[in-house]
Amino acid sequence: MNRLDTEHQRLFSSDDDTLAAGLVRRMVLGIAGPADWPMLGAVWRGVQADLDLPAPAIAVNGVDAFELWFSLADPLPADTAASFLESLCTRYLPELAASRRRLSPSPEPGLSAEPARVPQLHADTGGWSAFVAPDLAAVFGDDPSLDIPPGEDAQADLLSRIKPITRAEFQIAMARLTPEPSPFLHEPAFAAVPQVPAASGSRNGPSTHYDDPRQFLFDVMNDASVAMELRIQAAKALLP
Structure with missing residues (x-):
């Protein structure tokens, strides 16, 4: 297992028992159709300034969206995680059309889908997904992808700075929302x-x-x- 795999495991991976119990260890909020970092950037700043949460990882999905990846220190029921993401949209993205949201897990039955692993090549677009630094997210404009594969060590370095949300931090954030x-x-x-x-x-x-x-x-x-x-x-x- 390389450094990038280790960081993925630390932040986002769930074992089979956790998944079977309907629990999740990560939440993903994306904006697509078109991708819009300024809007999602307001969420990234808000969860830190208003909710006292650790900064989520920022990703371009290689296809059509910017994404925020939240890591959970303790698994949560999928419906609780979905309610949290919906509350973030209500607070920070009230004018965003529901069709542009990419939520995982989703509060709408049948719409929740496992987000594709980052980084990876998307054969249909020829673009790469990648985690990106906050000061570089705006550089992508409306094209949330890389033309070349991102370096694994650089991706691992970005993820190494991400801290999982503790149970207490999550409960307080939900109370504020x-x-x-x-x-x-x-x-x-x-x-x-x-x-x-x-x-x-x-x-x-x-x-x-x-x-x-x-x-x-x-x-x-x-x-x-x-x-x-x-x-x-x-x-x-x-x-x-």
Whole structure:
């Protein structure tokens, strides 16, 4: 396995058990028809400045699109990942026609497709896909491809600087993307939250009684048995 394969494995690869369980370790958001880096560049900057996420990898797909590749430290359900990508489009690309979006996984059944590995040659166009540095993305204009194969070491170097999104970072980002009002402002929403055991090592021990509201919200946010919508709202309530 060369350096490029190692970086791909670190960032984007999922084992068979993960895939069979409907989980993903990477999310891809692209703009095509035509490719448009200025629009996608706004998303690249926004996820860092507004959502405090690590910078995603930038790619030209060799055919028709610029893409952002997000790496996940822990696998997520595909529908949760799809909801995140849809929320990014709602926030940063509200005027972009749905037909120009390339989302993987997609919130629309039947439209999600595994993105082609980068880099590689596309025989139908004769162009190469490649990961590119942020300051070079605009150079491609509306032709998101390379005429020659990119160097594997250079591609590995670009990927080596990409950090996977941690579970906590993802939950906070989803909370910031979720529109108000928060259901935690209403009594029925509290009633919908199940009793959750305290996290291991918590001062509450095995009891489900909580004296500290922040500890309760923290445990809800990190409890995989709680509905994702409620976990997101718990994370939002914990934001500074």
